[in-house]
Every structure is written in C-alpha cells, then in structure tokens.
Amino acid sequence: MSGRGLRRAVFLDRDGTLNVDPGYIADPAQIEIYLGVVEGLRLLSEKGFLLIVVTNQSGISRKFYTHEIVGAIHARIQSFLEARGVRIDAFYYCPHHPDEKCACRKPGTALFERASGEHSLDLASSAIIGNGASDIEAGRRLGLLTVYVPTPRFRLEREPVEKVGADLVAESFREACRKVAERLG
Numbered sequence: 245m246s247g248r249g250l251r252r253a254v255f256l257d258r259d260g261t262l263n264v265d266p267g268y269i270a271d272p273a274q275i276e277i278y279l280g281v282v283e284g285l286r287l288l289s290e291k292g293f294l295l296i297v298v299t300n301q302s303g304i305s306r307k308f309y310t311h312e313i314v315g316a317i318h319a320r321i322q323s324f325l326e327a328r329g330v331r332i333d334a335f336y337y338c339p340h341h342p343d344e345k346c347a348c349r350k351p352g353t354a355l356f357e358r359a360s361g362e363h364s365l366d367l368a369s370s371a372i373i374g375n376g377a378s379d380i381e382a383g384r385r386l387g388l389l390t391v392y393v394p395t396p397r398f399r400l401e402r403e404p405v406e407k408v409g410a411d412l413v414a415e416s417f418r419e420a421c422r423k424v425a426e427r428l429g
C-alpha cells in the first residue's frame with residue numbers, strides 16, 4: 245500500500261559497497277569510500293530517496309571492536325559525505341554473532357522493518373544495493389528492488405552473480421544508483 249506521507253528509501257550495505265572491506269573494520273581511519281559513491285548517493289537523494297545504511301557488524305559480538313567504535317566509524321562516513329554535499333539519513337547495524345540466530349543479522353529483516361516504521365517507508369517503492377547475497381535475500385523477503393554490485397572477490401570466489409538472484413546487477417555503485425533511479429523514477 246503506497247499511502248500518503250510514506251517515503252521511499254534506498255537501503256545501503258556498508259562494507260564492500262560504500263567502502264573498501266578489509267574485514268572487521270575496527271578504526272574509523274580505515275574507512276575508504278569507493279569512487280562514485282558520493283555521486284551515486286547525490287543522485288538518489290535528489291530523487292527523494294532516504295539513504296539508510298544496514299550493516300552486519302558481528303565484530304562487536306566477537307569483541308574485535310565496540311559499539312562506540314562503530315558509532316565513530318559511522319560519524320566518519322557521515323562527515324566525509326556531508327563535506328561533499330550528501331548525507332546518510334540513518335545507520336542501523338546488527339552486533340550479533342551468526343550463532344546467536346538473531347532476527348536482525350542480514351538476511352534477517354528486523355532492522356529494515358524497524359527503519360520502515362521509524363521513517364514511514366513505502367518498501368514496495370524502495371530498493372537495496374549491496375555486494376552480498378544476504379543483502380539481496382533480505383531485499384527479496386521485503387519486496388524491495390534488489391541491486392547486486394559484486395566485488396571481484398565475491399564474484400570470483402563466493403557468490404556468483406547468477407546464484408544471487410537480484411533484480412539488477414551493476415558493475416559499480418554509481419551504476420547501481422543510476423539503475424535504481426531509472427527503475428523507480
């Protein structure tokens with residue numbers, strides 16, 4: 245149901261999608277935003293999409309870093325983007341270990357449902373962009389437009405494009421944003 249006052253969003257994976265993923269980033273200084281991300285986010289923002297990061301951060305449960313560090317990393321991403329004229333509307337993260345079988349670790353949908361309630365979202369006209377099969381699976385469960393941006397590492401070793409089952413595949417984040425804008429207007 246696309247009611248009045250509902251907003252649309254693009255959900256964004258963090259590591260390997262917005263920024264280089266060296267594995268368990270534990271220091272804000274490690275954040276390196278990919279080329280084209282600022283431009284892509286600006287396009288989506290201009291089209292009226294809220295920009296919402298949803299990220300699995302089991303490094304908290306594994307004691308590799310703390311909630312405070314994750315907060316500092318998100319503040320760094322935000323300040324980097326704000327200096328370039330765009331901003332993330334909200335960050336959500338799952339701190340749990342996979343063994344905890346929580347509802348919020350992607351492909352679980354709890355964080356998306358929370359975001360949907362907190363921001364009055366119309367999920368049927370929203371999208372997700374990510375480099376992991378779990379991003380695409382979460383998006384499918386929620387009825388989002390799913391856009392897969394495989395990194396070479398994922399493409400070669402882990403999740404072949406054809407097995408992920410996304411609505412769209414893009415070669416870069418910027419291209420993914422263009423495709424979302426085209427498809428959802």
Ligand SMILES: [Zn+2]
Nearest residue numbers: 338346348349
């Ligand atoms: Zn969780």
